[in-house]
Amino acid sequence: MAWLDSHLLTSILLCPVIGLALTALIPASRTGAIKLSAAIVSGISCALSILLWQRFDPSTSRLQFTERMEWLPDLGITYIVGIDGLSLPMVLLTGIVFFTGVLTMWELENRVKEYFAFTMALVAGVFGVFISQDLFFLFLFYELAVLPMYLLIAIWGSTRREYAAMKLTLFLLAGSALLFPALIGLSHYSGLNTFDLTLLSDANTDWGGMGIIIFLFLYLGFGVLAGIFPFHTWSPVGHVAAPTAVSMLHAGVLMKLGSYGVLRVGMQVMPEEMVRWAPLIAALAVCNILYGAFVALGQTDLKYVIGYSSVSHMGVVMLGLATMSAAGISGAVFQMFAHGIMTALFFSSIGHIYDHTHTREISRLGGLFTTMPRASTVFIIAGMAGIGVPCLASFWAELLVFIAAVKKWPLAGALAIFGLVVSALFVLRVVQRSFFGPERDDWKDMPDMGNFMATPRVILAAVLLLFGFAPFLMLDQLAASVDALVQVLEASP
Amino acid sequence: MSGIYLRFLPELGLLGLALVLFFIAVGPGQEADEREPADSRRKRLIRAAIAGDRVALVGGGVVLILAILAVRQAGPLFFGAYRVALFSQVIKIILAAGLFFNIWLAQEAQSLAPRERPELMLFLSLSTLGMMMLVSADELISFYVALEIAAYSLYILVPLTRGHGDHNEAAFKYFLYGAATSAVALFGMSILFGLAGSSSIPQIATALSANPSTLAVTALLLTLGGVFFKLAVFPFHFWAPDVYQTTSHSVAAFIAGTSKVGAVAALLRLLLMGLSLDQLYWLLGALALLSMSYGNLAALAQRDFKRLLAYSGVAQGGYILLGLAALDSAAYAAASYYAIAYLALMLLCFLVVIELGRTRHGVRADGSTDNSLPIDALGGLYSRSPWLALALMIGLLGLAGVPPTAGFSGKWFLFKAILDQGGFWWVLIAGINNTIAVYYYLVVLKAAYVTPAADGATAIETSLWPRALTLSVGLGVVVLGIAPQIIMPTLQAAVSAMIGS
Incomplete structure (x- = not known):
């Protein structure tokens, strides 16, 4: 156990890498073996992230499970992995969505080998970002996570997939264009010649005039991936085009890389700039919430509805971060987790419906609850989470954010709550039109989810319920790290 | 002794190889005999060609081993005109490796x-010999001679292709641009000689740092023009698209990869004279x-x-030049690292071009070979040959600077070098450029991975050798990208020693 404790994070990171190697070695014709190896690898990494959760010490804000290895000392690059309360939920989220995503794609038949190979590369990147404590590696994994997305959407996607894939990749890499100078600039202007995040945060550097620019670049560069208004347009298009499990990973995990980047690099290293820019971030976040909700109201495609609702929910995350209070940041991190699970659930349900009805037009669906009770239940649970019904994880997350926001900026808080009301409207409208109402003859003979295909959905729903009934499970893990961050922010002028 | x-x-070793190849090229088997039936003559020529291919492959391997054996050598040669040091020896290994892989690609x-x-084999070897001498030349005259040895071999190789056609235009363009830039370089060297009173590079460096002037900067830039031409940096690039497109794939692969490494190394040598000239930044x-x-x-x-x-390649030369503008040892190491990565990526891309070329016997109406390769011809590569598709993916993603390839780490090092000299905004522009570049690399990748194969396109048999090349070079690119410490400390030591001396 001692060995595992000191190498737990690297082991989690290596799971998808080993999975990639296994996938590469198995001949393409043996799809069953490929799927099985993917399921085993993702199951192991999910189990390891649960183990990580269980062995995490919530009493300290210091990095845990750290591993260090000199990499290129002359260039300030060190291999450092470690987690604190802010990254722990993200690792767990990735583990869960990875595993359920692999199970969801069990019926895939087209180019199976390549699909799982690209998925493994993507997940390796995502895990890497959440555990890296060195900017070089953080950025390396960040970019690694983006590119497989292009192929995953362009090859296995649906509606306008090539356009969507290209748009997504170019938006995200345009963000990287800002991150290159910003991240290298952090090392240069701090005068430390290191990319070690802990050293950079502890240095209390006076950034001078460059601080404003670097922080803005960090915020916009990472923010593109978090779907901040007005750079969110790639996101709904990408969600819609992507195949089911890729939508799950995309909305569930990949967008969190953006908000996590703002939190980890922007807020932690440059707290005084965060204080300066917080009003702008909050204003844009409110735009996200309202704009996403209203546009979702007008959509006719189920996936577009959820795509725009993601834009809205990511606004809640950014609003929580911008309040810079303990409640707001805890709520934001909680929301990242809850929204990740929730959208994964949404998309996996829509995936099943689309696979059988071959349509996602709300007006063409109807009465699905009688033919597909399981798929419908799953969608409705996710929908309830989306509008913040109590007993589901997002309720607590959104509640915390809204309380913090109302305290700090009453108007912004009020507008955000109004956005929630609108989202209740669109979710209930979708649920009413697609799942209830008169039964359509077209869908009478559609099969419901089998027991096996229902398993990943049940897991996701169970996680939502678990953290809904026991939010303290999450908040206790976060508390120490959030308090430490808030102290730093409050000490900043 | x-x-x-x-x-x-x-x-x-390289000279010996070139001599052997010379005798095969002009050997008794090559002369035409009126009485011999055409069929038997053709067979004889093919036998000689295969013999040449295999000799070159073995010889290339031997030269690579010799270069590795000689890595620890150091000291001056030929009355100080030639300097053997860690930097030159490391680059020689890279050049030898590049030649070896190029010969490998050019088999049959x-x-x-x-x-x-x-x-082809003869002039590839001779051109590499010129580049090896370029890296060690410590004096302007020998530098110029080495530059011309490297260049003239390529002038001959470019028009060398089956049949005749518009590649002659490209060959002329290449030759005329080359001759003109080399004349300009010679003019610059003469001014440098006038300023310093010596043709030795270290002595010129000392003289210029003692007395920096605008004239010195101008002269140095003129001299650099000769190398910019080889690196195909804007505005010295006009030959590149035509030459790449119309010359035979094997020659294009050499010009795109190995020759660029030689150019970068030569650039580093020449810039030693300008380390004290601030305007160069x-x-x-x-x-x-x-x-x-422009390139992007x-x-x-x-x-x-x-x-x-x-x-x-024009754009990639720009990235290297941007890092080099920092003019310190970090920049030198980054540029060397990036040049190595670029060589490997070009090998992967041209592996695909060459293997695909084997299946496309494009012959024009006038009987000349069509050496172009439309992007559409890559359609459905994933189903026709997964190996080539993989090689292409690693190559393109590396060029696009996507991790975990060496292309990503190399860009990071180059950008860090220039940012540490205060080039924050330059890095931003370079980053934006990188985003633009991703678009066209993805268009190619899309053709290979997303677009289904055209009707009638058959599977491509990839024999063991292309697979081995994909695997070894591809793995090398990834390993070097994740763990640059395998090579970076050596490069850093080499460039520090060179700059310090």
């Missing part, structure tokens, strides 16, 4: 007539930004894969 031979070992090249194949930086912006924008419009690689 033996020390001298040891120091000169890789060059001697389809785009050349059998009787020309021994000549702005001039090289501006040239770099122009080059990458022009590449967007390309429909031919080889032309696209040429323009992308």
Whole structure:
């Protein structure tokens, strides 16, 4: 156990890498073996992230499970992995969505080998970002996570997939264009010649005039991936085009890389700039919430509805971060987790419906609850989470954010709550039109989810319920790290 | 005495190889005999060509081993005109490796007539010999001679392709640009000689740092022009698209990869004279930004894969130049690292071009070979040959600077080098350029991975050798990208020693 404790994070990171190697070695014709190896690898990494959760010490804000290895000392690059309360939920989220995503794609038949190979590369990147404590590696994994997305959407996607894939990749890499100078600039202007995040945060550097620019670049560069208004347009298009499990990973995990980047690099290293820019971030976040909700109201495609609702929910995350209070940041991190699970659930349900009805037009669906009770239940649970019904994880997350926001900026808080009301409207409208109402003859003979295909959905729903009934499970893990961050922010002028 | 031979070992090996290839190329088997039936003559020529291919492959391997054996050698040669040091020896290993892989790729090249194949091997070896001498030349005259040896071999190789056609235009363009830039370089060297009173590079460096002047900067830039031509940096790039597109694939692969490494190394040598000239920071930086912006924008419009690689090469030269504008040891190490990565990526891309070329016997109406490769011809590559598709993916993603390839780490090092000299905004422009570049690399990747194969396109048999090359070079690119510490400390030590001396 001692060995595992000191190498737990690297082991989690290596799971998808080993999975990639296994996938590469198995001949393409043996799809069953490929799927099985993917399921085993993702199951192991999910189990390891649960183990990580269980062995995490919530009493300290210091990095845990750290591993260090000199990499290129002359260039300030060190291999450092470690987690604190802010990254722990993200690792767990990735583990869960990875595993359920692999199970969801069990019926895939087209180019199976390549699909799982690209998925493994993507997940390796995502895990890497959440555990890296060195900017070089953080950025390396960040970019690694983006590119497989292009192929995953362009090859296995649906509606306008090539356009969507290209748009997504170019938006995200345009963000990287800002991150290159910003991240290298952090090392240069701090005068430390290191990319070690802990050293950079502890240095209390006076950034001078460059601080404003670097922080803005960090915020916009990472923010593109978090779907901040007005750079969110790639996101709904990408969600819609992507195949089911890729939508799950995309909305569930990949967008969190953006908000996590703002939190980890922007807020932690440059707290005084965060204080300066917080009003702008909050204003844009409110735009996200309202704009996403209203546009979702007008959509006719189920996936577009959820795509725009993601834009809205990511606004809640950014609003929580911008309040810079303990409640707001805890709520934001909680929301990242809850929204990740929730959208994964949404998309996996829509995936099943689309696979059988071959349509996602709300007006063409109807009465699905009688033919597909399981798929419908799953969608409705996710929908309830989306509008913040109590007993589901997002309720607590959104509640915390809204309380913090109302305290700090009453108007912004009020507008955000109004956005929630609108989202209740669109979710209930979708649920009413697609799942209830008169039964359509077209869908009478559609099969419901089998027991096996229902398993990943049940897991996701169970996680939502678990953290809904026991939010303290999450908040206790976060508390120490959030308090430490808030102290730093409050000490900043 | 033996020390001298040891120091000169890789060059001697290469010279020996070139001699052997020379005899195969002009050997008794090559002359035409009126009485011999055409069929038996053809068979004889093919036998000679295959013999030349295999000899070159073995010889290339031997030269690579010799270069590795000679890595620890150091000291001057030929009355100080030639300096063997860690930096030159490391670059010689890279050049030897590049030559070896190029010869490997050119085995049984389809785009050349059998009787020309021994000549291809001969001039590839001679050009590499020129580049090896370029890296060690410590004095302007020997530098110029080495530059011309490297260049003239290529002038001969470019028109060397099956049949005749518009590649002659490209060959002329190449030759005329080369001759003109080399004349300009010679003019610059003469001014440098006038300023310093010596043709020795270290002495000129000392003289220029004691007395920096605008004239010195101008002279140095003129001299650099000769190398910019080889690196195909804007505005010295006009030959590149035509040459890449129309010359045989094997020659294009050499010009795109190994020859660029030689150019970067030569650039590093020449810039030793300008370390104290502050204006170079702005001039090289501006040239770099122009080059990458122009190259990337022009590449967007390309429909031919080889032309696209040429323009992308113009942009990639810009990245290297941008890092170099920092003019310190970090920049030197980063540029060397990036050049190595670029060589590997080009090998992967041209592996695909060459293997695909074997299945496309494009012959024009006038009987000449069509050496172009439209991007559409890559359609459905994933189903026709998963190996080639993989090689292409690693190559393109590396060029696009996507991790975990060495292309990503190399860009990071280059950008860090220039940012540490205060080039924050330059890095931003370079980053934006990188985003533009991703678009056209993805267009190619899309053709290979997303577009289904055209009707009638058959599977491509990839034999063991291309697979081995994909695997070894591809893995190398990834391992080097994740763990640059395998090579970076050596490069850092080499460039510090060179700059310090």
